[in-house]
Amino acid sequence: MYAGGMVDGQREWMGLYPYLNPRPRSEAELDARVPVGTSIPIYLFPELKGRSRVRVYADTPPAEAYHREAIKAANYGLIGLAICAVLLFVLNRLRGMCFAEAPLEFSQAAGR
Numbered sequence: 001m002y003a004g005g006m007v008d009g010q011r012e013w014m015g016l017y018p019y020l021n022p023r024p025r026s027e028a029e030l031d032a033r034v035p036v037g038t039s040i041p042i043y044l045f046p047e048l049k050g051r052s053r054v055r056v057y058a059d060t061p062p063a064e065a066y067h068r069e070a071i072k073a074a075n076y077g078l079i080g081l082a083i084c085a086v087l088l089f090v091l092n093r094l095r096g097m098c099f100a101e102a103p104l105e106f107s108q109a110a111g112r
Contacts, residue, residue: 001015001016001017001020002014002015003016003019003040007044008044014040014042016034019034020033020034
């Protein structure tokens with residue numbers, strides 16, 4: 001589901017998924033909700049290229065939303081990193097307890 005139109009004198013395209021919530025079940029429902037000529041408020045980022053130039057207007061500006069998502073990702077990444085470090089430490093300790101060194105005399109006898 002994409003929409004096309006003129007923005008700042010240029011033809012632009014954008015996905016309608018963020019604009020249509022809940023998602024329409026059929027093409028007829030889509031045409032009823034977004035008829036030809038519908039005006040959709042957007043943010044325009046003229047310095048970008050491709051689909052990123054046009055974003056649907058939302059309660060939270062895109063820069064703020066991206067910043068919030070980056071902070072969430074960093075927090076969850078640090079928590080995941082800490083959990084992995086603890087798991088590696090515990091597994092390393094378990095490995096050390098399970099494999100005892102062979103007695104010196106036994107290993108020398110095997111070489112004769």
